[in-house]
Amino acid sequence: xxxxxxxxxxxxxxxxxxxxxxxxxxxxxxxxxxxxxxxxxxxxxxxxxxxxxxxxxxxxxxxxxxxxxxxxxxxxxxxxxxxxxxxxxxxxxxxxxxxxxxxxxxxxxxxxxxxxxxxxxxxxxxxxxxxxxxxxxxxxxxxxxxxxxxxxxxxxxxxxxxxxxxxxxxxxxxxxxxxxxxxxxxxxxxxxxxxxxxxxxxxxxxxxxxxxxxxxxxxxxxxxxxxxxxxxxxxxxxxxxxxxxxxxxxxxxxxxxxxxxxxxxxxxxxxxxxxxxxxxxxxxxxxxxxxxxxxxxx
Amino acid sequence: xxxxxxxxxxxxxxxxxxxxxxxxxxxxxxxxxxxxxxxxxxxxxxxxxxxxxxxxxxxxxxxxxxxxxxxxxxxxxxxxxxxxxxxxxxxxxxxxxxxxxxxxxxxxxxxxxxxxxxxxxxxxxxxxxxxxxxxxxxxxxxxxxxxxxxxxxxxxxxxxxxxxxxxxxxxxxxxxxxxxxxxxxxxxxxxxxxxxxxxxxxxxxxxxxxxxxxxxxxxxxxxxxxxxxxxxxxxxxxxxxxxxxxxxxxxxxxxxxxxxxxxxxxxxxxxx
Numbered sequence: 001x002x003x004x005x006x007x008x009x010x011x012x013x014x015x016x017x018x019x020x021x022x023x024x025x026x027x028x029x030x031x032x033x034x035x036x037x038x039x040x041x042x043x044x045x046x047x048x049x050x051x052x053x054x055x056x057x058x059x060x061x062x063x064x065x066x067x068x069x070x071x072x073x074x075x076x077x078x079x080x081x082x083x084x085x086x087x088x089x090x091x092x093x094x095x096x097x098x099x100x101x102x103x104x105x106x107x108x109x110x111x112x113x114x115x116x117x118x119x120x121x122x123x124x125x126x127x128x129x130x131x132x133x134x135x136x137x138x139x140x141x142x143x144x145x146x147x148x149x150x151x152x153x154x155x156x157x158x159x160x161x162x163x164x165x166x167x168x169x170x171x172x173x174x175x176x177x178x179x180x181x182x183x184x185x186x187x188x189x190x191x192x193x194x195x196x197x198x199x200x201x202x203x204x205x206x207x208x209x210x211x212x213x214x215x216x217x218x219x220x221x222x223x224x225x226x227x228x229x230x231x232x233x234x235x236x237x238x239x240x241x242x243x244x245x246x247x248x249x250x251x252x253x254x255x256x257x258x259x260x261x262x263x264x265x266x267x268x269x270x271x272x273x274x275x276x277x278x279x280x281x282x283x284x285x286x287x288x289x290x291x292x293x294x295x296x297x298x
Numbered sequence: 299x300x301x302x303x304x305x306x307x308x309x310x311x312x313x314x315x316x317x318x319x320x321x322x323x324x325x326x327x328x329x330x331x332x333x334x335x336x337x338x339x340x341x342x343x344x345x346x347x348x349x350x351x352x353x354x355x356x357x358x359x360x361x362x363x364x365x366x367x368x369x370x371x372x373x374x375x376x377x378x379x380x381x382x383x384x385x386x387x388x389x390x391x392x393x394x395x396x397x398x399x400x401x402x403x404x405x406x407x408x409x410x411x412x413x414x415x416x417x418x419x420x421x422x423x424x425x426x427x428x429x430x431x432x433x434x435x436x437x438x439x440x441x442x443x444x445x446x447x448x449x450x451x452x453x454x455x456x457x458x459x460x461x462x463x464x465x466x467x468x469x470x471x472x473x474x475x476x477x478x479x480x481x482x483x484x485x486x487x488x489x490x491x492x493x494x495x496x497x498x499x500x501x502x503x504x505x506x507x508x509x510x511x512x513x514x515x516x517x518x519x520x521x522x523x524x525x526x527x528x529x530x531x532x533x534x535x536x537x538x539x540x541x542x543x544x545x546x547x548x549x550x551x552x553x554x555x556x557x558x559x560x561x562x563x564x565x566x567x568x569x570x
Contacts, residue, residue, distance in 0.1 A: 049434055
């Protein structure tokens with residue numbers, strides 16, 4: 001190298017010593033957790049803008065556009081009403097249609113977030129390879145997008161609940177902290193599946209089956225009392241700690257007067273709901289951060 | 299764009315005293331080996347895949363490519379470095395390793411700040427209008443919302459996508475490949491980068507845009523960044539870079555002033 005021949009204070013240093021002297025860092029090194037969290041906070045506007053953009057883009061080819069945000073849950077509810085309310089005449093549960101829609105919409109929030117989460121990294125490789133930002137922005141943006149979708153669903157849900165003759169009570173306020181806890185849970189879950197999906201692309205094919213099994217274990221389509229009746233005691237206990245069942249039960253307690261619940265102790269519901277939110281939120285974040293330097297490689 | 303120039307000129311006024319040879323990228327005997335999937339070939343039936351899983355043998359259609367073999371060099375602040383070499387000589391791989399997207403198997407790569415790699419396939423959201431993509435891209439580079447708002451018109455102006463009518467408000471999927479590449483370059487070039495890695499991104503624009511972008515690369519360099527340019531167009535390397543590195547089959551063949559290196563490379567390429 002001709003251009004290092006001049007009298008140079010750096011002459012005689014090896015490349016690694018030179019790098020250390022000027023404080024250069026190893027390319028693609030993982031930032032510390034505190035540093036990473038700080039950067040993530042700095043990118044909060046990006047998360048919001050990206051989530052919003054995704055929401056707009058997902059309807060950009062539909063003629064009715066954003067209206068689908070409300071139309072999708074409404075159509076969903078109509079189909080289920082047709083099958084369970086009119087054809088099958090379900091009547092073991094009072095106000096079955098509201099019971100069903102509550103479970104369906106709350107479950108759908110987690111389901112779509114997790115399903116899209118598997119694609120958070122692998123579906124954005126171009127962006128990841130081009131620009132440097134904390135990768136956790138992507139799964140978090142998915143959670144925010146799904147949260148916005150949920151707000152649309154909740155409007156429909158409240159309308160259904162009112163139309164089916166439930167009174168407006170103070171208990172409705174329970175819905176706010178319940179949904180917030182579920183959002184934290186979802187954020188952690190989305191980050192966890194995002195890292196898994198980045199490594200194992202087959203996860204995308206497996207995910208629908210996992211989610212369906214989870215749905216059956218969460219008492220969305222039928223009365224939760226069935227668990228108590230047909231499962232052995234320990235299994236029922238296990239189901240009681242299923243996070244999705246807990247979030248759905250909280251929503252049902254909030255909105256419905258006479259809905260059957262598996263877990264009649266409200267403090268226990270709150271405890272489990274908060275516990276899962278913390279465990280999944282923190283665990284998912286740590287798990288995702290530990291893989292930070294790997295995303296976009298290969 | 300005029301405002302932007304002035305701002306960057308102001309910044310350079312204070313720089314000369316710290317301008318003396320501060321390394322920004324140090325590459326120390328770097329080896330990069332990556333694995334490629336050869337795709338569906340030969341024994342790719344489900345039965346064969348199952349047998350492989352049972353016997354725990356590695357997939358036959360993965361091959362290891364030793365793309366960069368022991369390259370060492372130091373890049374300094376304010377330099378623009380051209381990377382030349384025939385196809386498959388490891389230029390893009392080296393850039394991706396500097397950007398931290400590929401791990402080095404041996405040796406080390408040290409960088410100042412976070413290098414940004416600007417490639418032709420850096421896709422944003424194709425369903426969204428160009429304008430929204432500019433905003434997203436700028437936020438993704440860590441700009442504040444106020445800064446983004448100030449920069450957006452300049453970026454669109456610079457990219458020239460509005461020369462044929464109002465394209466900025468149309469979804470990016472309606473753009474020609476050249477237009478999309480221009481917009482992507484304009485977004486990435488709007489921010490000061492410590493190290494900017496450009497991989498053939500300038501080749502797609504038309505002549506007028508190429509001139510503007512070469513000018514922009516020069517400005518970025520003056521505002522104390524280091525720019526790497528991979529290009530097969532020797533003229534654009536000659537115009538923008540004063541130093542050039544020539545890679546041939548993963549080995550550093552020559553490193554020095556652009557004129558010398560390009561001349562040697564041309565002699566090599568013609569003699570082949």
